Amino acid sequence: MAEPTFTPRVFSGIQPSGGLTLGNYLGALKRFVDMQNDGTHECVFCVVDLHAITVWQDPAALTAQTREAAAAFLAAGIDPEHSILFNQSQVPEHAELGWLFNCVARMGWMRRMTQWKEKAGKNSEEASLGLFGYPALMAADILAYHATHVPVGEDQKQHLELTRDIATKFNHDFGRDFFPITEPVIGGPAARVMSLRDGTKKMSKSDPSDMSRINLSDDADMIAQKFRKARTDPEPLPETYEGLKDRPEARNLVDIYAAMTGQTTEQVMSEHAGAGWGQFKPALAEVAVETMAPITGEMNRLMADPGEIDRLLSRGAERARAIAAPIVKETRAIMGMVG
Ligand code: AQP
Numbered sequence: 001m002a003e004p005t006f007t008p009r010v011f012s013g014i015q016p017s018g019g020l021t022l023g024n025y026l027g028a029l030k031r032f033v034d035m036q037n038d039g040t041h042e043c044v045f046c047v048v049d050l051h052a053i054t055v056w057q058d059p060a061a062l063t064a065q066t067r068e069a070a071a072a073f074l075a076a077g078i079d080p081e082h083s084i085l086f087n088q089s090q091v092p093e094h095a096e097l098g099w100l101f102n103c104v105a106r107m108g109w110m111r112r113m114t115q116w117k118e119k120a121g122k123n124s125e126e127a128s129l130g131l132f133g134y135p136a137l138m139a140a141d142i143l144a145y146h147a148t149h150v151p152v153g154e155d156q157k158q159h160l161e162l163t164r165d166i167a168t169k170f171n172h173d174f175g176r177d178f179f180p181i182t183e184p185v186i187g188g189p190a191a192r193v194m195s196l197r198d199g200t201k202k203m204s205k206s207d208p209s210d211m212s213r214i215n216l217s218d219d220a221d222m223i224a225q226k227f228r229k230a231r232t233d234p235e236p237l238p239e240t241y242e243g244l245k246d247r248p249e250a251r252n253l254v255d256i257y258a259a260m261t262g263q264t265t266e267q268v269m270s271e272h273a274g275a276g277w278g279q280f281k282p283a284l285a286e287v288a289v290e291t292m293a294p295i296t297g298e299m300n301r302l303m304a305d306p307g308e309i310d311r312l313l314s315r316g317a318e319r320a321r322a323i324a325a326p327i328v329k330e331t332r333a334i335m336g337m338v339g
Contacts, residue, residue: 006180010041011147013048013088013138016065017057018205020072022214022288025295026190026259027153033077035151035185043083044145044320045073047313050088050095051138054131055119055206067309068299072216074312075298084323086316088141093324097140098133100331104170105136105162114158139163143179144324151185154192155202160184174334190259196230199248214288216296223292224285227253232277239273241265253284260287 012032014024036043047069052062066087073085088094110116110132120127130137138159142150143166150160160182167179195201195212203213214223231249238244244251254272257280258265272280302309332339 004177004180006146006148008041008149009145009147010035010043010149010151010185011046011142011145012151013046013051013141014069014073015048015052015205016062016069016087017052017055018065020069020216021193021203021205022216022256022292023153023190023193023203024205025072025076025216025292026193026256028151029072029076029078030190030259031151031185031188032073032083035149036078036083041149043078044147044323045078045083045085046141046320047073047085047087048141050098051134054128054134066313067303067306068217070309070313071299071302072295074302075295080312080316084316084319085312086320087313090314090317091144091320091324093144093321093328094137094140097144097324097328097331098137100328100335101136101139101143101166101170102133104166104173105133105139109162109165110135113162115155135159135162136166139166142182143167144327145320146180146327147182148180149183149185153190153202154186157184157186176334178331178334188259189255189265193256193259194248194252196226196249196252198231199250199252214292216292216299218292219296220289220293223288224282227281227285227288230281232281236274236276237269237272237280239269241269243269253280257284257287260291 012028014020014028032043032045035041047066049062049066070085070087074080078085113135116132119131139162142163152160164181167181170179171177193203195203195207197209197212205213207213211226211229214226218226230253232253233247233250235247235250237250237254241254244254254265254268258268261268272283
């Protein structure tokens, strides 16, 4: 039997669970824009508000954060005429396919998820059922579009493997190659941007310490202050990247510099070998401000007109639904549901 062919299609999302960070920008948004601009894939991008509510979100804050996340996509360079941009809850097929996948995925698969263990912590009895089932909804987000490629940061790798497991089990159980086995697209020096306070923890929008991250809404002074206060060690930069092996905070700052300038990490090392932090941190702050200031400015301009953001998201949702609805309808039919 001939292998089914799937339209090359990218899907990825960002949670509106707080203001977006430099990690979200370098690990996700910047790469979404590159994939959109290389023109080889249809691109579907989503503000995943149903994921955000797996932990408590104040309703007014969720609304504001959803608009802010949409503004960040647009300010970073996503063209809503070319790509599809919408918020997840406006396309009910995500929740519907998520339920169908809840019945395909196994409890043991979910229990093994590192993010579940980290986010639920010792208090898993009090965590929401949604937080536990999150990866099945993520699989639905991707597979409702038959997406072939998903650009994500390193932290989402395990969830993508689970998406592949769900697609494989569904195809096997129902004897049809209906869902693609999606390829993760992970890489580059910023696949895992780390906290500025602890080089072993990823930079995260929900970290209680604001000094641990650069927010896309931070101004130039704040960016410079956060890099100045970033935790480092007393040693100057070594000759080679390999020399940073056991220096996670130092390596993180070099990775951020490389991702922002488009240089390789080795190029950064040869340019800055021997530099102390008093030299390197201001240089890093300068490239960060140069990169971020136009994006922050454009985000602020867009957020001044929330009605226009809402209109764009609704239009995107209609276009998204036109792809997802027939795929989810066929999924129901394959499973034997009438109508
Ligand atoms: N530190 C990071 N480095 C590289 N990529 C990152 N991403 C997130 N943090 C980093 C990538 O950004 C995309 C959207 O992530 P998300 O908002 O859906 O959720 P997350 O991964 O859980 O991000 P946060 O900031 O840590 O959110 P909270 O604090 O709410 O859990 C994904 O592609 C992710 O890999």
